[in-house]
Amino acid sequence: MTTTVAGQTLTGAPLLEVEGVSKSFPGVKALSDMRLDLRRGEVLALVGENGAGKSTLMKLLSGIYTADAGQFRLNGRPFHATKPKQALELGISIIHQDFNLMPHLTVAQNIFIGREPSAGRFLLSERELNAKAKDLVARLQLPLNVKQLVGNLTVAKQQMVEIAKALSYDAKVLIMDEPTAALNYAEVATLHEVIRRFVREDTGVIYISHRIDELKAIADRITVIRDGKYVDTVDTQATSMKEVISMMVGRTLTSDARPEGVRSDREVLLSVRGLSTKSLLKDVSFELRKGEILGFAGLMGAGRTEVARALVGADKIDTGTIELRGKTVKIANPAVAAKHRIGYLSEDRKHFGLLLEQDVNANIALSSVSELSTKLGFVKDRALRAKSEEYVTSLKIKTPSINQTTKNLSGGNQQKVVMAKWLVKDCDILIFDEPTRGIDVGAKEEIYGLLNELAAQGKSIIMISSELPEVLRMSHRIVVMCEGRVTGLLDADEAAQENVMHYATLRPDENPADAPELGAEPPRPEAEPTPEQPGRGAGE
Amino acid sequence: GSSSSGGSSSSGGGSSSQPYIAIVSKGFQQEFWQAVKKGAEQEAAKEGARITFVGPPTEADVEQQINMLTDALAKKPSALGFAALDSKAAAALLDQAKSQKIPVVAFDSGVASDIPVTTAATDNKAAAAEAATHMAALLGGKGTVAMVVHDQTSRSGIDRRDGFMEWMKANAPGITVLAPQYGGGDQAKSADITKSIIASHPDIAGIFGSNEGSAVGAIKGVQESGKHGITIVGFDSTKAQIDAIKSGVEAGAITQNPIAIGEQLVKAAMKAIRGESLPKFINTGFYWYDKSNIDDPKIQALLYQ
Amino acid sequence: MATLMATLKTSAQRLVTGGVSSAVKDRLQQSLAFASLIVIFAFFSFASPDFFTYSNITAILFSTVVIGTLALGTTFVIITGGIDLSIGTGMALCAVMSGVFIVNIRLPVGVGVLSAILFGGLIGLVNGFNVAVLKIPPFIATLAMMLVAQGLALVISHSTPIYFNDASGYVAISTGNLIPGVNFPNAVVILAVVAVVSAVLLKKTVLGRFAYSIGSNEEATALSGINVRKWKIIVYAFAGLFIGLAGVMISARLGSAQPATGMGYELQAIAAVVIGGTSLSGGKGSIVGTVIGALIISVLNNGLQITSIPQEWQNVILGGVILIAVYADIIRKRT
Amino acid sequence: MATLMATLKTSAQRLVTGGVSSAVKDRLQQSLAFASLIVIFAFFSFASPDFFTYSNITAILFSTVVIGTLALGTTFVIITGGIDLSIGTGMALCAVMSGVFIVNIRLPVGVGVLSAILFGGLIGLVNGFNVAVLKIPPFIATLAMMLVAQGLALVISHSTPIYFNDASGYVAISTGNLIPGVNFPNAVVILAVVAVVSAVLLKKTVLGRFAYSIGSNEEATALSGINVRKWKIIVYAFAGLFIGLAGVMISARLGSAQPATGMGYELQAIAAVVIGGTSLSGGKGSIVGTVIGALIISVLNNGLQITSIPQEWQNVILGGVILIAVYADIIRKRT
Numbered sequence A: 001m002t003t004t005v006a007g008q009t010l011t012g013a014p015l016l017e018v019e020g021v022s023k024s025f026p027g028v029k030a031l032s033d034m035r036l037d038l039r040r041g042e043v044l045a046l047v048g049e050n051g052a053g054k055s056t057l058m059k060l061l062s063g064i065y066t067a068d069a070g071q072f073r074l075n076g077r078p079f080h081a082t083k084p085k086q087a088l089e090l091g092i093s094i095i096h097q098d099f100n101l102m103p104h105l106t107v108a109q110n111i112f113i114g115r116e117p118s119a120g121r122f123l124l125s126e127r128e129l130n131a132k133a134k135d136l137v138a139r140l141q142l143p144l145n146v147k148q149l150v151g152n153l154t155v156a157k158q159q160m161v162e163i164a165k166a167l168s169y170d171a172k173v174l175i176m177d178e179p180t181a182a183l184n185y186a187e188v189a190t191l192h193e194v195i196r197r198f199v200r201e202d203t204g205v206i207y208i209s210h211r212i213d214e215l216k217a218i219a220d221r222i223t224v225i226r227d228g229k230y231v232d233t234v235d236t237q238a239t240s241m242k243e244v245i246s247m248m249v250g251r252t253l254t255s256d257a258r259p260e261g262v263r264s265d266r267e268v269l270l271s272v273r274g275l276s277t278k279s280l281l282k283d284v285s286f287e288l289r290k291g292e293i294l295g296f297a298g299l300m301g302a303g304r305t306e307v308a309r310a311l312v313g314a315d316k317i318d319t320g321t322i323e324l325r326g327k328t329v330k331i332a333n334p335a336v337a338a339k340h341r342i343g344y345l346s347e348d349r350k351h352f353g354l355l356l357e358q359d360v361n362a363n364i365a366l367s368s369v370s371e372l373s374t375k376l377g378f379v380k381d382r383a384l385r386a387k388s389e390e391y392v393t394s395l396k397i398k399t400p401s402i403n404q405t406t407k408n409l410s411g412g413n414q415q416k417v418v419m420a421k422w423l424v425k426d427c428d429i430l431i432f433d434e435p436t437r438g439i440d441v442g443a444k445e446e447i448y449g450l451l452n453e454l455a456a457q458g459k460s461i462i463m464i465s466s467e468l469p470e471v472l473r474m475s476h477r478i479v480v481m482c483e484g485r486v487t488g489l490l491d492a493d494e495a496a497q498e499n500v501m502h503y504a505t506l507r508p509d510e511n512p513a514d515a516p517e518l519g520a521e522p523p524r525p526e527a528e529p530t531p532e533q534p535g536r537g538a539g540e
Numbered sequence B: 001g002s003s004s005s006g007g008s009s010s011s012g013g014g015s016s017s018q019p020y021i022a023i024v025s026k027g028f029q030q031e032f033w034q035a036v037k038k039g040a041e042q043e044a045a046k047e048g049a050r051i052t053f054v055g056p057p058t059e060a061d062v063e064q065q066i067n068m069l070t071d072a073l074a075k076k077p078s079a080l081g082f083a084a085l086d087s088k089a090a091a092a093l094l095d096q097a098k099s100q101k102i103p104v105v106a107f108d109s110g111v112a113s114d115i116p117v118t119t120a121a122t123d124n125k126a127a128a129a130e131a132a133t134h135m136a137a138l139l140g141g142k143g144t145v146a147m148v149v150h151d152q153t154s155r156s157g158i159d160r161r162d163g164f165m166e167w168m169k170a171n172a173p174g175i176t177v178l179a180p181q182y183g184g185g186d187q188a189k190s191a192d193i194t195k196s197i198i199a200s201h202p203d204i205a206g207i208f209g210s211n212e213g214s215a216v217g218a219i220k221g222v223q224e225s226g227k228h229g230i231t232i233v234g235f236d237s238t239k240a241q242i243d244a245i246k247s248g249v250e251a252g253a254i255t256q257n258p259i260a261i262g263e264q265l266v267k268a269a270m271k272a273i274r275g276e277s278l279p280k281f282i283n284t285g286f287y288w289y290d291k292s293n294i295d296d297p298k299i300q301a302l303l304y305q
Numbered sequence C, D: 001m002a003t004l005m006a007t008l009k010t011s012a013q014r015l016v017t018g019g020v021s022s023a024v025k026d027r028l029q030q031s032l033a034f035a036s037l038i039v040i041f042a043f044f045s046f047a048s049p050d051f052f053t054y055s056n057i058t059a060i061l062f063s064t065v066v067i068g069t070l071a072l073g074t075t076f077v078i079i080t081g082g083i084d085l086s087i088g089t090g091m092a093l094c095a096v097m098s099g100v101f102i103v104n105i106r107l108p109v110g111v112g113v114l115s116a117i118l119f120g121g122l123i124g125l126v127n128g129f130n131v132a133v134l135k136i137p138p139f140i141a142t143l144a145m146m147l148v149a150q151g152l153a154l155v156i157s158h159s160t161p162i163y164f165n166d167a168s169g170y171v172a173i174s175t176g177n178l179i180p181g182v183n184f185p186n187a188v189v190i191l192a193v194v195a196v197v198s199a200v201l202l203k204k205t206v207l208g209r210f211a212y213s214i215g216s217n218e219e220a221t222a223l224s225g226i227n228v229r230k231w232k233i234i235v236y237a238f239a240g241l242f243i244g245l246a247g248v249m250i251s252a253r254l255g256s257a258q259p260a261t262g263m264g265y266e267l268q269a270i271a272a273v274v275i276g277g278t279s280l281s282g283g284k285g286s287i288v289g290t291v292i293g294a295l296i297i298s299v300l301n302n303g304l305q306i307t308s309i310p311q312e313w314q315n316v317i318l319g320g321v322i323l324i325a326v327y328a329d330i331i332r333k334r335t
């Protein structure tokens, strides 16, 4: 390493260095002798399988955990953050994989927590706070209303709040732990824009992602980590993603699961007609066939999650009918849905998916407890444990045992636990909302394989995903939504990126031809409120 | 007075001709206060008056009693019956009663004020001393005696505790009185305390329970411990105590005359309303009862169950 | 990219309009929060001619003072996701300390009152330390303090009330009238002032903001660089000042420090807070709500007395009405 | 491929060793949970020769029965993230109902006891309905029930105790001895049996499973296809049976149903649960813990009496020791 006066030349000490870092948890060696260096003005991607130790490393950097061994250097100077506050003061800002937001506070209050502008000596100025937040959000072109309570936001929007919060610090090093896991194609593009603007000569970004295909677009270099150990760092331009993946998983990935062709001859299992909800959905209709994987595509807030929630009775339906095997059914709550053998995997694993304080076994078993118990209500614990073990193995969930508290699992492995919960239960219809969120490429392939297998067994699957390639690849047919309506229904062979995007932005109250023109205007995400209600124009 | 019955019905907005006596007591749920209430209701029915009877849940709830007194005055009663938890705390409200020309009758224990037209009460100290007298006699003037007291801050608790202890100190040098233990008048808790006392003082000869809950607790505690030969002296007269006395578990008890307190209270209030003169103090009395006199009609009349 | 922009724009618009209409709704809700209280109030006014009189309204307000003061402080604690069971007996201990300061040590009334209030702060500080530093669950930490305070009040006072006879002016803190001749007790004025100050502190200062934040997500708050431990201690200590104030107010009202009192006040105060819409799991709540909650309880207590409902029925009705009032509030918020 | 295999192998090994060592640690922790209790116990045994005697130990156990029974039921409720304040006065109401059934209506003792227990279940059912269906916060719903039960107990009994003199066998439920001649009260045996049954239900049945799940994350549990509403009602109703049982046990012990008792029992029972390590925010807890918690309280109460600590100091010490015991437990779990 060249020794220069810190901070002045681009060829000087890297912005951030990590050397010989180790960290163990009870029963887990999360990191051993890990290293990494972030250069000035670069975006360094950090990739590795679920549980490889990426998040742990970032938590060490930001002072949430303390390393067992190793050194961190910022601009050549060693540092050791023991509290999140210290890291922030050093200019290290982090977007955590699990959101760390206060649901009862507004977007603005969340972003500037601890740095509230004050009016006078004691009082806070809410007006100034909102103005500052509005500014920031506008600058970042994020579609956020700063006065909204964070608890009412969808996962994608919460992700944006995290992004805005991280960027609001005057950070030198920005660490993003899977910032795009919940984001859509279009929002990813916006985020990348933001990152590019952020990166200057004295700043750098560590970017963690399982979406390998987006690395080419944003990362300058890629560091690969496997089993807590450093593998290699490569120049993005000089490598193929295939190589990166094989470094990650330690072998070449070959599987390329694709479902069989469309089977329009199959019987219709579920038929949804004219589904509307008070909040968003308008006249949503579609059919799901036996053994079909039906993809749902759309931009953020298109209403896909809401369709799923309405289907399983988690939200109230205003009008519309649901027919199951030709019979109209009334699904009052998810328990009724479960009786009809419909399962729903939420996009928000932390709030709607996991029992974080319970162990892996309790989580995987949750949906099946009733079935795997005696008439008297005694739980067949051994059978449930066997099932859990089975899926821990088959989904390669990285955990010391099924008795591990779920909270201690890596993000991707938590997601696999949620998947396992629904795979254990013998459902006829599975609704997967962002099922592969945060799951590594290797495991994704496994899951795709599983989905195919399920479909082949005659199970029907609704797959909501913001990863367009995934939807395109896995679905027999694709439903495209925009602003609470179904705007397109595509067969697998006619579906392509452009195609889907066209329907996804097809606002019902405007002529598709007008779209480009309107879009040419400069974006004003915080435009003045208009009296027009969402989707009202074509509501009647 | 007239003898119309059903006058004690307590619907609001009654006729203005019917006198209304608001009674604010020290307690409500305990049997003793229920007996006072009963006496008051009986007398009110005779006199053709309407009464309300309220009291805080425990004798520590001074503020709540003040609130109740305030509310009672807001209803502009013809007379007020009042058993003060703390006389001084009520001074301002008593002044208010005076200025509104509402006669106040104190009961149970005195109100340290010259506003009440009379006081119908038991002398708790003397009553406890009477209990001590009997205890000492029963024990032959020697032995260790424990006290299970219902409260360490309320007037009745303090007076009975002190009355008992002072008499023993002055008159029974052979008797050792242990530090009093407080069970809040809760039977189960008092029973547990009694058992602890028995465990730590196996030589215990007598136990004094200062009110119904304490006395019954002492009885239960002694029974549960399986120990025999402990002389229990109680206070008040509940069915549990009467049975215990009959079966010999309890030696005897002091009974006040709560029904009479209630009756005297209403009687005095009616007299005050009519402007008749009253003595400053109406002693409602207390009596020792045991196996020998329990069936005596005079005693029977005092026992409330 | 162009289509993307268009989408962004419309969704932004949707968000903004949603925001505005919800703000109006919020305003409306706030004012409707009084609904249950007003219905109860109206009912009693019809039921008894003695209810809606100047002196009875004053009496209701006066009877709200102690529980109200305790509830105000506890609101902060509950918003952080904690609880404080020590407020009732803590209040009794502070009353006793006030007696010690003013009657026994003969400090000037002003100094004595201040010391008693600060003593309450000390109780809160110990609670805060136990909760924030030793990480003892708030329920246990403050339950232990409840027992300790109860015992200490008896020990210090030798189980006898301390009378403030000679301390001229002390009693006036509660029962005096600010405007001579107008029978409106100072205690109510003090409660009102304290309520306003609390509301400002909760909504407009860092203290309040962090209280909400900690209650909403303690971990996230810590990760945002906020010293959660410090702020929790501050919140408990701050709530302790209300314990001290309540101790002064009740002893001034009664003219004496009653060492055995206080038990059960904590439940009533917490009930007032929760009836007022503050969530025991933290992150949500308001001072207005707490004041309404406290008033609902005292109006009910008073009204049931005034209408001469037999006492054994009073609790039955009280329980039922609280249930209905809270349910009505839930229904109102849902729609 | 070779490296993969190697990795798999090592991680398998790691899994096994990690799993085993954590299991051993768990076992160890469980047994250490007694630590505080044992230390307190040992202390009093040294401090007084009268403490560690057969009859005193029996007395301690007997005094644990009512609070213990209430605490067992409440453990389930608290694990779901709820709370039950109605257990104390609810118990008094059930005792009164037992009196009504057996003394007034003259049902056979067995039938009367069963009816009283079921009446407790009914109280719980109403609580469950209010919480699960009307979505009233558990604190409010059960506080209201606390008041209602208190009032109803007085109304139904006309504020006078109901004596079980003629009901032969009733008193023996609590005070009789299973083995004739051996002074070991039935009540303790019943508590032990009920505790074991509760532990089995909590750990081995669907009821317990769902209680934990609901307390951990209610929404996730609902979305997993579990009828949360139904199970919450069941849990509260189930806990209600313990209210009924406690009512029977206390009235059998006293030979009478005391309508005015019960207030304050809820706090003690909840304290026992929380001291036993159950979290008030739900999802965590155990029956063993609750039993230990209840024992800690009664051993302390008894020990302080036996060692003749002046009573005004007893609460001070009680509070301090509870604090230390819980803190010690936290420290132990941390390491």
Ligand SMILES: Nc1ncnc2c1ncn2[C@@H]1O[C@H](COP(=O)(O)OP(=O)(O)OP(=O)(O)O)[C@@H](O)[C@H]1O
Binding pocket: A025, A026, A028, A029, A030, A048, A049, A050, A051, A052, A053, A054, A055, A056, A057, A097, A398, A399, A407, A408, A409, A410, A411, A412, A413, A438, A440
């Ligand atoms: N607090 C903890 N206690 C115990 N084990 C932990 C804890 N945090 C992380 N681990 C373990 O450390 C390993 C690394 O986890 P980490 O979260 O760093 O993975 P990751 O690379 O971020 O994975 P993912 O892509 O799934 O997010 C995992 O095996 C995880 O189970």
Ligand SMILES: Nc1ncnc2c1ncn2[C@@H]1O[C@H](COP(=O)(O)OP(=O)(O)OP(=O)(O)O)[C@@H](O)[C@H]1O
Binding pocket: A151, A152, A153, A154, A155, A156, A157, A182, A184, A279, A280, A298, A299, A300, A301, A302, A303, A304, A305, A306, A307, A347, A466
């Ligand atoms: N948990 C929630 N709380 C409040 N509002 C919600 C919630 N979930 C969704 N919404 C509302 O419903 C709208 C549609 O969101 P939904 O999640 O259904 O869209 P989506 O197509 O799944 O998009 P994404 O999940 O990518 O945001 C959002 O604009 C949001 O306002």
Ligand SMILES: [Mg+2]
Binding pocket: A054, A055, A056, A097, A177, A410, A411, A412
């Ligand atoms: Mg991670």
Ligand SMILES: [Mg+2]
Binding pocket: A154, A304, A305, A306, A347, A433
């Ligand atoms: Mg979604």
